[in-house]
Amino acid sequence: MNRLLGTIAVIVIVTSTIISQNVGAPGERKGSGTVVLKAARVIDGTGAAAITNGVVVILDDKIMAVGPASSVRIPSGAKVIELGDATLMPGFIDGHTHIVGRVLGDPEAGGSTFRDPDSFLTLLGARNAERTLMAGFTTIRNLGAPNFDDMTLKRAINEGWIPGPRIYGAGHSLGITGGHCDENGFKPGVADGDFKTGIADGVDQVRAAVRYQIKYGADLIKTCATAGVLSEGTAAVGTTQYTYEELKAMVDEAKKAGRKVTAHAHGAEGIKIATRAGVASIEHGSFLDEEGAKLMAANGTYLVPTLMAGEGVEKLAKNNVLRGLRAEKALSAAAAMRNSLKIAVANKVPIAFGTDSGVILHGTNGHEFTLMVEWGGMSPMDAIVAGTLNGATLLGAEKTIGTISVGKFADIVAVPGNPLTDIKRMENVTFVMKNGVMYKQPN
Numbered sequence: 428m429n430r431l432l433g434t435i436a437v438i439v440i441v442t443s444t445i446i447s448q449n450v451g452a453p454g455e456r457k458g459s460g461t462v463v464l465k466a467a468r469v470i471d472g473t474g475a476a477a478i479t480n481g482v483v484v485i486l487d488d489k490i491m492a493v494g495p496a497s498s499v500r501i502p503s504g505a506k507v508i509e510l511g512d513a514t515l516m517p518g519f520i521d522g523h524t525h526i527v528g529r530v531l532g533d534p535e536a537g538g539s540t541f542r543d544p545d546s547f548l549t550l551l552g553a554r555n556a557e558r559t560l561m562a563g564f565t566t567i568r569n570l571g572a573p574n575f576d577d578m579t580l581k582r583a584i585n586e587g588w589i590p591g592p593r594i595y596g597a598g599h600s601l602g603i604t605g606g607h608c609d610e611n612g613f614k615p616g617v618a619d620g621d622f623k624t625g626i627a628d629g630v631d632q633v634r635a636a637v638r639y640q641i642k643y644g645a646d647l648i649k650t651c652a653t654a655g656v657l658s659e660g661t662a663a664v665g666t667t668q669y670t671y672e673e674l675k676a677m678v679d680e681a682k683k684a685g686r687k688v689t690a691h692a693h694g695a696e697g698i699k700i701a702t703r704a705g706v707a708s709i710e711h712g713s714f715l716d717e718e719g720a721k722l723m724a725a726n727g728t729y730l731v732p733t734l735m736a737g738e739g740v741e742k743l744a745k746n747n748v749l750r751g752l753r754a755e756k757a758l759s760a761a762a763a764m765r766n767s768l769k770i771a772v773a774n775k776v777p778i779a780f781g782t783d784s785g786v787i788l789h790g791t792n793g794h795e796f797t798l799m800v801e802w803g804g805m806s807p808m809d810a811i812v813a814g815t816l817n818g819a820t821l822l823g824a825e826k827t828i829g830t831i832s833v834g835k836f837a838d839i840v841a842v843p844g845n846p847l848t849d850i851k852r853m854e855n856v857t858f859v860m861k862n863g864v865m866y867k868q869p870n
């Protein structure tokens with residue numbers, strides 16, 4: 428090769444390296460090398476008793492070993508992190524979030540859904556996602572977002588641009604015209620939806636709406652089977668919306684594409700219709716009765732209680748942020764929620780953790796564990812399993828996340844002290860690892 432060609436070749440190589448560094452996505456954030464975590468306790472998320480003086484060995488993005496210090500071999504050259512009197516657990520899973528947009532009651536919203544540009548709401552979503560991750564939630568199930576903004580956030584996180592949890596998104600929530608998943612209270616034409624934005628009536632439109640959400644990346648389908656607390660309109664909170672036939676078509680259509688359906692349902696009747704139609708989970712379940720609980724248990728239908736949403740809207744009603752019928756609905760649903768989780772637990776309904784964040788502040792999600800114990804009477808261990816293994820199982824992701832088990836992704840968090848004796852510890856996460864990458868460490 429003559430000298431000139433050689434020089435050109437060097438220039439080409441140097442330039443292409445610079446281009447690939449500046450233009451390409453950062454790439455999925457993955458841990459590298461061997462890391463050993465040591466803590467006074469390890470709760471593996473399966474419901475098994477805590478391991479005392481526990482050790483977890485991680486290689487790159489996967490868990491290689493877990494057990495008591497006396498039986499786990501520490502690989503030479505490993506980076507060892509001593510967490511002391513802390514409890515290691517699998518990364519938490521919030522099964523009900525609204526990660527895109529403003530939080531309910533944000534005074535900057537100016538009282539209108541239509542004031543903020545969509546791009547602005549997505550940017551807020553990035554901040555919400557980071558707060559959620561830093562609170563120990565390494566995975567979320569996002570139940571409804573406009574414009575497939577949940578898919579945008581998921582892509583940005585997965586390509587490594589921004590920190591955030593693993594996102595399983597539903598796209599637009601499916602609902603009847605004028606129902607809880609619709610935008611109400613505006614003059615005709617301003618907020619008319621169609622199957623693309625999730626507003627669908629009758630079996631054919633419902634099928635089209637499912638197909639459309641899946642076409643643009645929905646990992647699951649969310650629907651409103653009953654009226655809700657926050658929607659404008661005159662319907663009582665528990666009023667049924669979709670018929671059995673519509674819900675059945677939705678479940679069948681989703682199933683063909685390997686997707687599950689989850690139903691927002693407050694009223695006892697709506698819960699039963701959705702459960703019979705084959706949804707994977709019921710969200711809120713405020714007015715669940717014995718018959719509904721037995722039906723859910725028999726069908727293996729999960730309840731995602733969202734007690735924080737109940738507590739949150741109750742406060743907003745008492746502070747006059749919510750007024751009129753919305754305030755009345757908030758107070759009655761919150762009162763009922765204090766019983767419904769107890770009824771579910773007594774009837775052995777599987778429980779998965781969910782907060783309805785967006786109704787509550789992103790990053791405060793861990794408080795739901797406290798309410799599951801204090802309102803629902805669950806044991807701290809059962810609440811932890813609801814927020815780890817059960818969350819993963821409901822997502823159909825139990826083979827890769829949800830427990831500290833060999834071969835699973837290294838999604839691991841820690842709280843100081845022992846959450847089995849003080850559940851409030853779950854609200855103070857001091858260590859966060861997702862996919863083997865450390866996002867938070869105690870000082």
Ligand SMILES: [Zn+2]
Nearest residue numbers: 523525570783
């Ligand atoms: Zn919700």
